[in-house]
Amino acid sequence: MSDSISPDYRFCPRCAEPLAPTIRGGLPRPTCQSCGFVHFRNPAVGVAVVLLDEDGRVLLGRRSAGGNVGEWCIPCGYVEWGEDIRDAARREFQEETGIEVKIDDVCAVHSNFHNPASLTVGVWFYATPVGGQARASDDLAEVGWFPPSDPPEPLAFPTDRVVLAHLAHKTPATP
Template structure:
């Protein structure tokens, strides 16, 4: 039995502003979950390194270039994405809160949210942020 599996990457970007931890989210421009907030990320190209893909997607969707990222873990529960069997490798990065995000590519909006006031998130992105929080 042949199974189609796709790989995505996401970056949970944290910053510390006035002793509050913030996370950068994008509002999805396209389905699935159009109009919902999500972690910046996307599909890995066939000949692309995971870290390079994560940095590329982050820059495309937020206008911000990240230098260093650290892998959090993989997320692969069946049904986590309505488009099919998709495994996501999550990374985290600390960036400056003064970075002003500029939505691009398939992001309609990009903005900072404090961790204690997150909106409802697409996919399993609340779980991904929770996993990244252990590094705080």
């Protein structure tokens, strides 16, 4: 397991007193000796949307922001505080691809460890288009349809590669 203490947080965000490690739930957590604030270091939740066309091709985007610029990913983003995870998936996909979708079943769930400074849990959803037209925007420079067995390189995230392999196994490329 990754370190439960972030080197980035040394002072209490509530009262600015120094944080000191205290065992909570079996791990040392930075804890404020003054007001009792505990910094729990948890992964963020990411969402990605797997949209397939009639030929089994998947819509991928080339990133223009948010790290890994120029590399390809399954369109994705973060769940905001207070936001339902499926609302987040629908919102991120519409913002980045211009396509409005209905969120369907979960396609995959993976922990992402590729960026040690920003750990996430990713949930990939299948979706059905209900409106809009494909056009890259927000954090994407380009979108395109690709067979899951032959994605463009470089891919931004190792777990996207796992999901694409899963899709390629499920939906073999049409001859």
